[in-house]
Structures are given as C-alpha cells and as structure tokens.
Amino acid sequence: MADRRVSIYVEDLADGVAVLRGNQFRTDHPFRATRQLFGPTVLDVEGKDHSTRKRNWLQDFSRRALASESYRSIIQRSMAEGFADARDHDDLMRLAVYVPNRVILLLLRCEDIDPMKHHERVRPAIAYLETNVKGPGLAEAKAYLRSALFKRDNGLFGGLEPREREAELSLLAVAGSETTTVAMKALLAFWAEDHDGFVRECEDEGVDAFILRLLRRDPPLGLATRYCSGEARVGETTFQKGDIVHVDLVKSNGGCPMSNGSASSDLTFGQGKHSCPGHLLAKAELTLLTERLMAMNRADIVLERTAAAPRPANFRHPSGIALRFAGEARSVA
Structure with a gap:
C-alpha cells in the first residue's frame, strides 16, 4: 500500500520542537530538492x-573560526564593497544580496565572480528549493553550481572525501547566502521603517540579543517540512506514515518568550539534527550590518514604497520598499 500524502501544519512551539527532534519525522522538501541539485549533503x-x-561544517563555521582574522577581514571587506555598490546603484537594499554572496564567494576563493551575477545564476535553484517545481534555467543553475569554479583549494570541508566535499561546496555556494539575504532585508526594513525602535532595541538589549530577537520574530525561513515515516503522536495530533508535516516557524516562534536572549528554545535555526550548521556566519554578517546601521544617519536614506508582493512561504523575502540615498549621501565613502 502506498504512503498517504497528507499535508499537516504545526503552529505550536512545543509541537514544532517535537517534530524536528522526533526520529520518525525525516527530511523532505526542500531537502529532497537539494539532492536533485547537489547529491547527498x-x-x-x-x-x-x-x-x-x-562536524566539518561546525568546525569551519565555529565561533573560533569566525573570530579569526581571515573570516573577519572577509566579512568586513564584503560589507565595505556592499555599501559602495549600494551607493553606486542608489539602492541600499542591494546590500542584502551583495554582502552574503560576496562573503561566500570569497570563502570559496572565487574572488573573480561578481556576487550579483552569481545570485542571478543561482536564482532558478533557489526557486526550486522554494517551490519544489523545476522551472526555467534550473539545469543551467545546477551545472553552474557543480562546475569546477567551486572546487578550488579553499580549505573548507577538508575532512571529507572529494565527492562529499564537492557536494557541500555546491550547497554552500547557494544556500550559504540566501537565508542571510532574507534576514538582511528584514533588518534594513526595520531600520528604515522604525528607526527609533531599531535604535532603542539595540541600545537596551545589545546587538547580539537584538539580532536573536529579530530573527525569532521574523525568521528568514518560514517552513520546516518533514516526512512522517511511521505513526507518531505529537500533542493532540496523530500523524500517519506518509504525512507531510510543515512546521510553521513564524507562528511557532510566536510562542517563544521574546525577552529571552537565548535562541536555543526557538525554531529559527532548527532543532537537533535539523539545526542549521552555518548560522554563526549569518549572525556575524548581521552583527556588522547592525553596527554600521547604528552609525548611519537615518536622514541620509529616503524610504520609497513600492508594490509589495506576499512574502514567500520558505525564503521570506520582504518586498514593497526601496531605500535611496539622499543628496550628498550617495558620494560618502
């Protein structure tokens, strides 16, 4: 008998933790989609x-690694280049795409690849991870991500066999930046739309706690989807083999205390085996951006409203605003 395919949404924090930590809830979309793109990862x-x-991911993106001069210089350089690019194009929101992609490309020793062009080339792969639908350009994006460009001697994932390492490098080349891009857009939008609130939270809580709080209430990924491999009961719900279980990270996080500085109890970066192994890199980039924004004059940026599209379910890109540089601010180094 074939497995049934019933989609069930989980919106309670405790139930979400139980699903992500439960052995009977296994990887499904978008992770099965990643196997199509990269192979096992x-x-x-x-x-x-x-x-x-x-273990290789946690080692390469540990607190110790990110505190090293090499990582810090890459993030600082990417941020400086990102602000310069934003001024050149009169669009501060471009920074959210430029910086995370530039960081990843520099880590991969792909300094010669333009981060904005790179992002355009991998967008069909991102769309596939978002929708599980194979759209135009996916084959080209897959070939690009698996090309020799991302197999250079960069020191990452050195404890893996060559084939395993290549899969992780390809994954890093696309997934290592997209959630950070979403988070940076949300950060920039908050700074522009509620500057007083932004400053107050940063000063009251400190930058680290502020970032955790922002990610908790506005997670960059909206859903964590799992496949139920056998009958299981979570809370008041009984799941059957074949059920597709969507943990709603936005609503689940709503049940997590906002005053607690620790992120261990929310679902922003997953739980247990299903936790994100590169989240400290994202936090380091968001920390530097927050510090740069705190030092900026809000009057130097003009907020323009544009037509807003509904935020996607997975990669929750905000839309509907443009951030332009006012007058002489465009020429500031």
Missing part, C-alpha cells in the same frame, strides 16, 4: 555520513 540527516559532514 549535510541536510540529509538520515545519511550514514551525516555526522561527519556536519
């Missing part, structure tokens, strides 16, 4: 080599 938590893959 760290996202395949049931894979026999998952622990080895994740």
Whole structure:
C-alpha cells in the first residue's frame, strides 16, 4: 500500500520542537530538492555520513573560526564593497544580496565572480528549493553550481572525501547566502521603517540579543517540512506514515518568550539534527550590518514604497520598499 500524502501544519512551539527532534519525522522538501541539485549533503540527516559532514561544517563555521582574522577581514571587506555598490546603484537594499554572496564567494576563493551575477545564476535553484517545481534555467543553475569554479583549494570541508566535499561546496555556494539575504532585508526594513525602535532595541538589549530577537520574530525561513515515516503522536495530533508535516516557524516562534536572549528554545535555526550548521556566519554578517546601521544617519536614506508582493512561504523575502540615498549621501565613502 502506498504512503498517504497528507499535508499537516504545526503552529505550536512545543509541537514544532517535537517534530524536528522526533526520529520518525525525516527530511523532505526542500531537502529532497537539494539532492536533485547537489547529491547527498549535510541536510540529509538520515545519511550514514551525516555526522561527519556536519562536524566539518561546525568546525569551519565555529565561533573560533569566525573570530579569526581571515573570516573577519572577509566579512568586513564584503560589507565595505556592499555599501559602495549600494551607493553606486542608489539602492541600499542591494546590500542584502551583495554582502552574503560576496562573503561566500570569497570563502570559496572565487574572488573573480561578481556576487550579483552569481545570485542571478543561482536564482532558478533557489526557486526550486522554494517551490519544489523545476522551472526555467534550473539545469543551467545546477551545472553552474557543480562546475569546477567551486572546487578550488579553499580549505573548507577538508575532512571529507572529494565527492562529499564537492557536494557541500555546491550547497554552500547557494544556500550559504540566501537565508542571510532574507534576514538582511528584514533588518534594513526595520531600520528604515522604525528607526527609533531599531535604535532603542539595540541600545537596551545589545546587538547580539537584538539580532536573536529579530530573527525569532521574523525568521528568514518560514517552513520546516518533514516526512512522517511511521505513526507518531505529537500533542493532540496523530500523524500517519506518509504525512507531510510543515512546521510553521513564524507562528511557532510566536510562542517563544521574546525577552529571552537565548535562541536555543526557538525554531529559527532548527532543532537537533535539523539545526542549521552555518548560522554563526549569518549572525556575524548581521552583527556588522547592525553596527554600521547604528552609525548611519537615518536622514541620509529616503524610504520609497513600492508594490509589495506576499512574502514567500520558505525564503521570506520582504518586498514593497526601496531605500535611496539622499543628496550628498550617495558620494560618502
């Protein structure tokens, strides 16, 4: 008998934690989509080599690694270039795309690749991860991500066999920046739309706690989707084999205390085996951007409203605003 395919949404925090930590809830979309793009990766938590893959990620993106001069210089350089690019194009929101992609490309030793062009080339892959629908340009994006460009000697994932390492490098080349891009857009929007609130929260809580709070109430990923491999009961719901379980991260996080500085109890970066292994890199980039925004004059930026589209379910890109540089602010170094 074939598995049933019933979609069930989980909106309670405790139930969401139970699903993400439950052994009977296994990886599904978007992780099965990543297998189509990259082959097995760290996202395949049931894979026999998952622990080895994740250990390499956690080592390469540890607090110690991110505190090193090499990582800090890459992030600082990317931020400086991102602000310069934003001024050149009179669009501060471009920074949210430029910086995370530039950071990843520099880590991959792909300094010669333009981050905005890179983002355009991988967009069909991002759309596939968002919708699980194979759209135009996907084959080209897949070939690009698996090309020799991203197999350079960069020191990342050195504890893996060549084939395993290539899959993780390809994954990093696209997934390593997209959620950070979404988070940066939300950060920029908050700064522009409620500048007083932005400053007050940063000063009252400190930058680190402020970022955790922002990500908790406005997570860059909206859904964590799992496949139920056998009958399981969570809270008041009984799941059957074949059920597709969508944990709503936005609504689930709504049940998490906002005053707590620790992010361990929310679902922004997953839970257990299903936790994000590169979240500290995103936090480091968001920290530097927050510090730069705190030092900026809000009057130097003009907020323009544009037609807003509904935020996607997975990569929750905000839309509907443009941030232009006012007068002489465009020429400030």
